[in-house]
Amino acid sequence: MTVYVDDMRAPLGRMVMCHMVADTDDELHAMARQLGLPRRYHQAPPKVRNSHYDICLAKRVRAVELGAVQITARQLAAMCRQRRETGSLGTPPANLTAGTLFHG
Numbered sequence: 001m002t003v004y005v006d007d008m009r010a011p012l013g014r015m016v017m018c019h020m021v022a023d024t025d026d027e028l029h030a031m032a033r034q035l036g037l038p039r040r041y042h043q044a045p046p047k048v049r050n051s052h053y054d055i056c057l058a059k060r061v062r063a064v065e066l067g068a069v070q071i072t073a074r075q076l077a078a079m080c081r082q083r084r085e086t087g088s089l090g091t092p093p094a095n096l097t098a099g100t101l102f103h104g
Contacts, residue, residue, distance in 0.1 A: 003031045003068040004092070005060045006076040015056040019076060020063060023089050025051055034066055035059045050080040 003022040010017045022028035029039065032053055044051040055063065064070060071079075075092040082090045 003027060003063065004071050004076065004079070005055070005063050005068045006071055006073045008073040008076075009057075010054075012054070012056075017054045017056055018060050019073075020053045020055050020060070020068065021050065021076065021080070021089065028053065031063060031066065031068065035062055050083065 003020065006019045006021075008018045020028070020031065022031065025044075028051060029042070032039070032042065035055065037053055037055065037059070041053050042051070043054065060068075069092070071092045078093045079089050079091075082088065
């Protein structure tokens with residue numbers, strides 16, 4: 001099981017945010033606890049398509065130190081699509097880089 005953090009950069013007030021996802025919600029929540037994130041920050045269906053936390057870049061750095069895998073936003077989109085279709089997040093597609101267009 002793995003936790004992933006993407007390279008999205010979305011401004012929120014004075015912070016810059018990215019996504020954190022995992023193979024399972026249990027693993028996602030375990031990492032969130034290690035980062036000191038309240039459970040209320042968790043975003044999940046039906047409000048959003050995919051279970052995740054939006055985290056600031058400082059928390060992203062800490063998540064990587066704790067073992068999270070860095071992926072691109074395009075890789076995350078492909079993985080979330082796979083989870084919707086198969087029920088499994090899978091692994092980051094190696095052929096999707098920051099410069100690759102994603103259609104799906």
